[in-house]
Structure formats: C-alpha cells, structure tokens
Amino acid sequence: MTDHSTPTAPGDALGVGDEVEVVAGQIAHGGFVVARHEGRVLFVRHAIPGERVRVRVTEGGAGDRFLRADAVEVLEASPERVEAPCPYAGPGLCGGCDFQHVRLPEQRRLKATVVQEQLRRLAGVDREVTVEPVPGDVDGLRWRTRTEFAVDDAGRAGMRRHRSHDVIPVDDCLIAAEPIVGTGVLQGHWVGEKAIDVVAPSVGSPVVVRLPTGTDDAPLVTERLRARSLSRDVDVNARGFWQVHPGAAATFVDAVIDGLRPQPGERCLDLYAGVGVFASALAEAVGERGQVVAVESDTTAVAQARLNVEQTPWVHYVQGRVDHVFGVESTGRVAGPRRGRRRSAPRRPHSDLPPSADVVVLDPPRTGAGKAVVEAVVALAPRALAYVACDPAALARDTAYLQERGYALGSLRAFDAFPMTHHVECVAIFERAR
Structure with a gap:
C-alpha cells in the first residue's frame, strides 16, 4: 500500500x-x-x-x-500569516473564503499583484495597482449582505466544500452581515429545500427566500444609495443583482462619475445596466438636455429599473442582450441540448441604439464584454468609457481590445469589495487617443 x-x-x-x-x-x-x-x-x-x-x-x-x-x-510561515478567524476556513472545508489566513493589508497587496500581472500578461500594460478598502470595512468580516446557504439532505443549512457539491453545516458565517445570521436560518430545518437565500437590505428587515425560486417570485427590497453623485433609494428584487458589500455601490458609482466627468447635454450609454444605478447617476450629471440609453437583458431587472428611473425620463431602457442589441455575433454558448452552438444574433443593431455616444459605462458579467462588443462600442466613438470589472483577466483581455482600437487606459482603481476572498473589483477609465 x-x-x-x-x-x-x-x-x-x-x-x-x-x-x-x-x-x-x-x-x-x-x-x-x-x-x-x-x-x-x-x-x-x-x-x-x-x-x-x-x-x-x-x-x-x-x-x-x-x-x-x-x-x-x-x-x-510568512510573517503575514494569521490564525483564520473562521473554524470553517481551511483545507478541505468551506470554499467561500480564500484568504482568512492572511493579514488584511497583505490580502489587498496580493489582489493588486494579480491585477497587475493580468494586465501585463494579457494587455501589455505595466501599471502599479493599489487595492483600496471599501468605506465601512473595518476587519474584513460581517460585510456580505446577500448570502446563499446550501442545504444538505438532512435539511441543515451551510456552505459548500471547495470545488464540491458537499454541504458543510455551519452555525455562523463570519463574512455574512449580522442581520443575516440573526435570522436563525443556520439553526433552521429546511428538509426538501435546495438552498436558502438571505438578504439584509439597507432598508427594512432581512428577507429569507427558499430556493429554487425564480426572481419573479422573490420580494422587492429597498437599497439606500448615498453616493456623492447620486442619493436615492433603489428598489431591487431580492434575488436580483446588487453589490453585496454595503459600501460598494456608492463607491463604484462615484468612481465611474469622477472618471467619466459626464457633462450637461451629453449622450450616455449604460451597458449591462441592471436596475439603473449607473444610468441614474449619469442622468443626474447630463440633465434633461442629455440622454441616457441603458441596455439590460434581465426582464425583471428592466421592469424594476424603469420604475427606478421614472423621475429622470431622459433615461431610456432597451431590453436585450448587449451583443444582440448591437447586432454582433454572440460569444456565449447555448446550454442544454444545443450546447456548444453559438447563439444567433440579429443582423442589425436595435433601432433604439443611438448612432453615437459621448461616454459609455460597461459593467459586464465575469466573462467580460468580449471583442465583438468592444468593437461595437468603439464604433460609437465615445470620448471616454468606464469599465467596471469583477474579473481581472476579463478586464485585461478587453483592455487589449480597446488599446488596439485607439483607447488608452487612463485611471484604474481597484477595490476590496470582497474581503477574505480572492475577488477584487476594478473601475477602469479609457479615453480615446488624440
């Protein structure tokens, strides 16, 4: 043996x-x-x-x-090593956290190293990066306001083992916000459920959603956004997309507006627009003489966004996949029986898509915008665009496409919106080369 x-x-x-x-x-x-x-x-x-x-x-x-x-x-041991505060963080255990054994400042330095390396390797950009803490963060714990707990066969809620479907029952999650843990979900009995989603919104009590439940069946919650560039309550579906760190949404909105400096009367394009946070901030900046066109594929998000932007009627929502709205070939893949085939795309851009834009915001999913979408955006000849990235590799690939088409990376800010994990959020501002 x-x-x-x-x-x-x-x-x-x-x-x-x-x-x-x-x-x-x-x-x-x-x-x-x-x-x-x-x-x-x-x-x-x-x-x-x-x-x-x-x-x-x-x-x-x-x-x-x-x-x-x-x-x-x-x-x-490295001098940067600490005892992991969570008993479920370690070899063979929960896959939710990657860096609980690392001092918080060193976690941010490691994340900055990853962003730098991806930009250098994939885009040929040599740029010093600093990962900033998100306002409100003290020790990297108790920040997650939206948490999904898996449920095992015995009905106990917990977290999945790293790269596994196995469920580890837990009695606490140290990165979950205290109101989430205070619901008692982790002490509940959930036989027959697949998972439990718990949301601690900015306004009101936590919401518990049993899964599988589609977004159409989940309740609305109110998130209070207090950024310098936008102060507003935003309604969002409990299972819809919202930044999970309580300080993240305002931080990213201000970083985008500060970087783009939209001017009164300008035309703006907000791609992968969600429930309208960036669109609303752009609308405040350009005023009623300006125009904001927002593109989002999710039906529930669009319906909610149209209510959120009612007070700024110069915001127009277009429902559809961004690549299809531009009339370009999708880089996505079809799931199910036709898996592996490319999705069909329209032969021409959507009729509501403007012929040009002064500034563009891209907030794509983890896979990035992709070459075809980047080319379509560049064809609008914006003077500047903001790219909000949750994946450094996707940001670097799209940076390379933008540089090839005459857009230079101006400012780059990175934020530790997901402490204790390897995830990092970046806001990159690109400007058309003179």
Whole structure:
C-alpha cells in the first residue's frame, strides 16, 4: 500500500492524496499560489508566497498540466500569516473564503499583484495597482449582505466544500452581515429545500427566500444609495443583482462619475445596466438636455429599473442582450441540448441604439464584454468609457481590445469589495487617443 503521508511520490506520479513539501511561489488569479515539485505545477490553497508548506494533492494526476492542492501543514510561515478567524476556513472545508489566513493589508497587496500581472500578461500594460478598502470595512468580516446557504439532505443549512457539491453545516458565517445570521436560518430545518437565500437590505428587515425560486417570485427590497453623485433609494428584487458589500455601490458609482466627468447635454450609454444605478447617476450629471440609453437583458431587472428611473425620463431602457442589441455575433454558448452552438444574433443593431455616444459605462458579467462588443462600442466613438470589472483577466483581455482600437487606459482603481476572498473589483477609465 502506498504511504500518502510521506513526500516520496515523484513529480510525474503525483495523484490525489499524495503529500509533498514545496515552497509557495507567486499568487495566481483565483486565490492560489503557484508551487512546483519535480517539474509538476501545483495550484495551492491556504498558503502565502514564500512559505514552505506540506501540501496534499486534491485534484489531478499523471498527464494533467497542473495539480490542485491544499497546504495542510506550514513548515516555514510568512510573517503575514494569521490564525483564520473562521473554524470553517481551511483545507478541505468551506470554499467561500480564500484568504482568512492572511493579514488584511497583505490580502489587498496580493489582489493588486494579480491585477497587475493580468494586465501585463494579457494587455501589455505595466501599471502599479493599489487595492483600496471599501468605506465601512473595518476587519474584513460581517460585510456580505446577500448570502446563499446550501442545504444538505438532512435539511441543515451551510456552505459548500471547495470545488464540491458537499454541504458543510455551519452555525455562523463570519463574512455574512449580522442581520443575516440573526435570522436563525443556520439553526433552521429546511428538509426538501435546495438552498436558502438571505438578504439584509439597507432598508427594512432581512428577507429569507427558499430556493429554487425564480426572481419573479422573490420580494422587492429597498437599497439606500448615498453616493456623492447620486442619493436615492433603489428598489431591487431580492434575488436580483446588487453589490453585496454595503459600501460598494456608492463607491463604484462615484468612481465611474469622477472618471467619466459626464457633462450637461451629453449622450450616455449604460451597458449591462441592471436596475439603473449607473444610468441614474449619469442622468443626474447630463440633465434633461442629455440622454441616457441603458441596455439590460434581465426582464425583471428592466421592469424594476424603469420604475427606478421614472423621475429622470431622459433615461431610456432597451431590453436585450448587449451583443444582440448591437447586432454582433454572440460569444456565449447555448446550454442544454444545443450546447456548444453559438447563439444567433440579429443582423442589425436595435433601432433604439443611438448612432453615437459621448461616454459609455460597461459593467459586464465575469466573462467580460468580449471583442465583438468592444468593437461595437468603439464604433460609437465615445470620448471616454468606464469599465467596471469583477474579473481581472476579463478586464485585461478587453483592455487589449480597446488599446488596439485607439483607447488608452487612463485611471484604474481597484477595490476590496470582497474581503477574505480572492475577488477584487476594478473601475477602469479609457479615453480615446488624440
């Protein structure tokens, strides 16, 4: 029988369960550090660059390009290491947090390194990056105002194990806002449910939604936005999209408006517009002599957005996928029986799409806007555009497309809107080269 507890397996024979000693290398996109053992590349969780650790292989085997592993023992610790505050954060446990073992300032430095590396590698941009805390954050805990808890076969609510469907019952989640934990959901009995969504809105009591429930069946909640550029209460579906950090929405709105400097009378385009936060801020800036065209695909979000922007009738919503509204070929894929085929796109742009725009906001999903959408945006010849990115690699790819088409990266701000995790939000401002 092979002894999986000793570091004897050669690099080309490593498999799940084997343990080896490695030195943690650079941080990688996704919350891992890169390590090597006898030529094999390992993506290691729960380590810090420079540490010597014993790792256990969790995925992969002979012939794979890389292996995944957990640091199960720290042999030489980094001075940036701390005891994880959450008992469910560690090797083989909850997959929600990546960096609870790292001091908060170092977490932000690691995230900045990832953004810098992605921009350099994918866009050829060498840019110093600082990840800023989001206002209201003290210790990186109790910030998440929207949390989905999985439910196991016994009806206990909890979190999923990293890269697994297994549910770990928990009695607390330290990054969840206190009102969420205070609902008693984690002590409830949820037999027959798939998951439980809990929302702690800015206004009113927490809302508990049993899943599966579509957005049409979920209640509305009110979020209070108090940014310098926009002060307004916004109604949003409890299962719709809203920033989960209580200070994030206002921070991003001000970063976008400060970067674009929209002027009275200008025409603005808000892509992937959601419930109208950026559209509303743009409308305040350009005034009733201006125009804002917002594009969003989600039916429920559009219906709610039209109510949210009623007081600024110079905002016009177009419902549809952004690529289809532009009349360009989709880069998405079809799920289900036709999986793998490209979605069909209209042959011409939507009739409500303006022929030009002064400024554009793009807030795409994690996959990014993509080459075809970037080309369509550039064809409108905006003087500036703001790109709100939740994925550094997608931002870097689209940065490369924009630079190829004459738009230079001006300012770049990165925000720690998801402490204890590897996620980072960026607001990049691009300007047309003179």
